[in-house]
Amino acid sequence: MNKSVWWAVARSEEVNSDKPINVNIGDDPIVLWRDHQGTARALEDRCPHRRAPLSLGCVLGNGMIQCGYHGWTYDGETGHLKDIPNLKSDAKFPKLYRAQAYQVVESGGFVRLCADTKATPIDAPSQSLPLSGSVDVALSHDQYLAALFDDPSLVISIRGVLFTPYLMSELAEVDGQLVLERSCKWAGPHWPSPFTSDFPITLRISTDPVTGESELLLRDDAFKPLLRARVAPVPAARGVTQVRWRAKLESQRSGLRAKLMGLGQPFSVLSSVDGAALRVLRPSASIHAAALRETMTNTQPAEAGVA
Amino acid sequence: MLDVNDTAQADDYVDPVTSDPRTFAAKVNSWVPHDIVLKDAWFPLAHSIAVTKKPVRRAVYSQPFFLWREGEKAVAAEFHPAEDVKTAKSEYSDAAGRYPVIEKYGYVWGWFGNPANASPEHIPSLPYLPEDGGLPKHMLGTVRFDCTAPLSLENLIDLTHADFLHADVVGDEKMDKETVEVFHDSETITMVRTCKNKSVAPIMKMFGGVKDDVQQVRQVIRIYLRSHAAIAYGRFDPGDNVQLFHPCVPETRDRTRLDYAMNTSNVKKTNPFRYMMPKASYKVSRQDSSMTSPQSPRYMQPEKRKDLHSPLDEAGQKYRVLMMALAERQAKGDFAYRDNVSADCSEIIGYQKP
Ligand code: FES
Ligand SMILES: [Fe+2]
Numbered sequence: 078m079n080k081s082v083w084w085a086v087a088r089s090e091e092v093n094s095d096k097p098i099n100v101n102i103g104d105d106p107i108v109l110w111r112d113h114q115g116t117a118r119a120l121e122d123r124c125p126h127r128r129a130p131l132s133l134g135c136v137l138g139n140g141m142i143q144c145g146y147h148g149w150t151y152d153g154e155t156g157h158l159k160d161i162p163n164l165k166s167d168a169k170f171p172k173l174y175r176a177q178a179y180q181v182v183e184s185g186g187f188v189r190l191c192a193d194t195k196a197t198p199i200d201a202p203s204q205s206l207p208l209s210g211s212v213d214v215a216l217s218h219d220q221y222l223a224a225l226f227d228d229p230s231l232v233i234s235i236r237g238v239l240f241t242p243y244l245m246s247e248l249a250e251v252d253g254q255l256v257l258e259r260s261c262k263w264a265g266p267h268w269p270s271p272f273t274s275d276f277p278i279t280l281r282i283s284t285d286p287v288t289g290e291s292e293l294l295l296r297d298d299a300f301k302p303l304l305r306a307r308v309a310p311v312p313a314a315r316g317v318t319q320v321r322w323r324a325k326l327e328s329q330r331s332g333l334r335a336k337l338m339g340l341g342q343p344f345s346v347l348s349s350v351d352g353a354a355l356r357v358l359r360p361s362a363s364i365h366a367a368a369l370r371e372t373m374t375n376t377q378p379a380e381a382g383v384a
Numbered sequence: 385m386l387d388v389n390d391t392a393q394a395d396d397y398v399d400p401v402t403s404d405p406r407t408f409a410a411k412v413n414s415w416v417p418h419d420i421v422l423k424d425a426w427f428p429l430a431h432s433i434a435v436t437k438k439p440v441r442r443a444v445y446s447q448p449f450f451l452w453r454e455g456e457k458a459v460a461a462e463f464h465p466a467e468d469v470k471t472a473k474s475e476y477s478d479a480a481g482r483y484p485v486i487e488k489y490g491y492v493w494g495w496f497g498n499p500a501n502a503s504p505e506h507i508p509s510l511p512y513l514p515e516d517g518g519l520p521k522h523m524l525g526t527v528r529f530d531c532t533a534p535l536s537l538e539n540l541i542d543l544t545h546a547d548f549l550h551a552d553v554v555g556d557e558k559m560d561k562e563t564v565e566v567f568h569d570s571e572t573i574t575m576v577r578t579c580k581n582k583s584v585a586p587i588m589k590m591f592g593g594v595k596d597d598v599q600q601v602r603q604v605i606r607i608y609l610r611s612h613a614a615i616a617y618g619r620f621d622p623g624d625n626v627q628l629f630h631p632c633v634p635e636t637r638d639r640t641r642l643d644y645a646m647n648t649s650n651v652k653k654t655n656p657f658r659y660m661m662p663k664a665s666y667k668v669s670r671q672d673s674s675m676t677s678p679q680s681p682r683y684m685q686p687e688k689r690k691d692l693h694s695p696l697d698e699a700g701q702k703y704r705v706l707m708m709a710l711a712e713r714q715a716k717g718d719f720a721y722r723d724n725v726s727a728d729c730s731e732i733i734g735y736q737k738p
Contacts, residue, residue, distance in 0.1 A: 123682070125689070125691065125692045126691065126692050126693075126694075127538075127679060127691060128679050128682040128683070128691070129675045129678065129679055130678050133674060133675065133678075143548075144548075145548055145549060145674075145675070146545055146548060146549060146675045147542065147544045147545050147548060147696075148544065148547065148548045148557060149694075158692070161694050161696070162547075162557050163544040163547065163557050163562055163696055164694060164695070164696065165561075165562070173692075174692055
């Protein structure tokens with residue numbers, strides 16, 4: 078996996094000073110916590126002493142993480158070992174005594190990590206959307222994106238909205254992102270999609286070709302935004318995809334159906350995928366996506382990130 | 385002296401611990417405990433009281449051991465008496481599929497290895513367990529670990545872990561001074577930890593009637609390498625001594641069975657500590673498991689990155705090297721016991737018989 082990529086592994090509210098958490102990037106385990114100054118920190122979730130998960134430890138008052146096994150204590154920014162409490166000594170440890178550190182950037186309600194400590198910090202959107210959630214889906218990252226492109230109803234749900242098979246614009250590259258726009262309609266009695274002359278809403282999906290982090294925009298036929306969402310799928314252990322998402326329902330929505338979106342949960346990412354439906358899902362947009370992802374990531378491997 | 389045993393290679397034996405420090409470090413860091421399978425050893429497979437007419441099933445490295453009694457006598461066999469499809473017999477049992485068995489210290493010990501080498505003198509010395517058994521049931525218990533047995537023992541021999549993982553039972557790391565001494569021979573390793581003015585173990589405060597805030601502590605862990613069995617002996621002042629036998633039977637290469645015996649008959653009958661302390665093992669072992677279970681898969685294969693060590697890890701490092709030295713000798717066909725494990729070790733662990 079490309080080390081210089083930034084992955085949105087957590088939502089801001091999941092990272093705190095009370096209890097470190099464990100996330101993955103691919104098969105790599107990572108421990109995340111917030112130090113005493115509120116800065117999110119990330120280290121490999123493996124104590125270099127006896128390989129215990131650091132996420133079973135605790136965050137000390139000075140913001141460092143202490144392994145729960147023998148108490149070795151690490152600085153989150155550099156990963157350097159700072160204390161072995163039982164040694165009762167102030168001696169400094171050799172540079173080699175360190176856990177692997179990750180670069181961390183927090184913005185827009187997401188915590189993003191990069192394994193390359195020299196990579197340029199990512200310039201991610203700063204606006205935080207109020208609704209949010211986290212799910213772990215038993216589907217590989219590639220297949221997860223393919224499902225999102227070919228039939229979003231297998232992975233997300235928008236209140237009162239049906240996704241049709243009709244694309245208003247096929248998946249193509251726009252400013253380094255994979256973009257497609259899908260026709261949608263309101264749930265309820267209506268003509269079947271093939272006989273509909275015009276659709277009342279559309280869903281635009283704009284996806285980073287490397288991370289798959291996607292911006293979703295639902296608009297009505299007057300081009301007014303109804304809902305925005307950011308969905309961040311991250312490859313995790315055993316072929317699972319960790320998905321962190323945030324969304325916002327626009328306050329000005331015209332039409333009864335659009336107004337009804339405010340009742341209950343307007344947006345969610347499904348925690349599991351319907352295997353029977355997925356197996357027979359015909360690939361269409363995902364075929365373009367696979368080809369484009371390959372050419373795009375080959376031409377700009379190091380710069381890939383979030384738009 | 386007459387050459388009565390088979391220690392033919394005695395003269396070219398080099399103590400792996402005192403050999404060149406760089407060789408020692410390289411050994412420590414090539415530790416893959418899952419790959420170590422030691423033979424010619426007695427394993428405490430079951431508490432004597434668990435073995436009755438009805439066969440119970442145990443294993444050593446997946447090799448089946450069925451234990452039951454014929455009359456009073458405990459027997460161990462490779463096949464269940466009711467098993468009709470018999471697979472080929474291994475080389476570890478006799479023509480009838482029976483293993484060598486000894487009953488001692490309240491345990492049924494089964495021999496894993498060449499039956500011809502089974503000898504009572506290879507049963508470890510456990511000074512504070514009555515040789516004929518008979519400890520009450522409340523002093524015995526069973527715990528399982530989802531990890532390779534050597535990791536459980538490496539865990540045990542580094543007691544700094546207790547200050548963090550078991551702080552709520554045995555007290556935290558606050559103390560004035562800590563010293564660790566390590567002794568070994570080719571079959572055993574013994575670690576003695578002395579703590580000056582250490583925070584009193586909460587369990588002793590709660591149930592043991594200890595009122596002070598600090599206590600003087602001397603803890604001994606002695607591992608019988610081949611049998612994967614440990615003595616854990618603690619002296620507390622003020623407080624009662626803790627006399628634990630902690631075997632780690634490798635039922636498979638990454639699952640461990642602990643049939644423990646905590647002899648608290650030294651504690652006054654009116655002191656609840658006598659009954660509570662043996663039960664603390666259930667809590668303590670869950671805490672150990674929370675670390676050793678995730679550790680175990682990380683030690684299943686050779687690892688490029690070296691573990692980092694502190695001076696407090698001396699015992700654990702030596703344990704690794706001694707285990708590997710035994711495995712290497714066995715790979716070369718040398719199964720002899722170079723040191724006597726059944727000689728009374730009271731003095732080594734600092735135990736005075738009452
Ligand atoms: S494994 Fe982390 S301190 Fe020992
Ligand atoms: Fe422990």
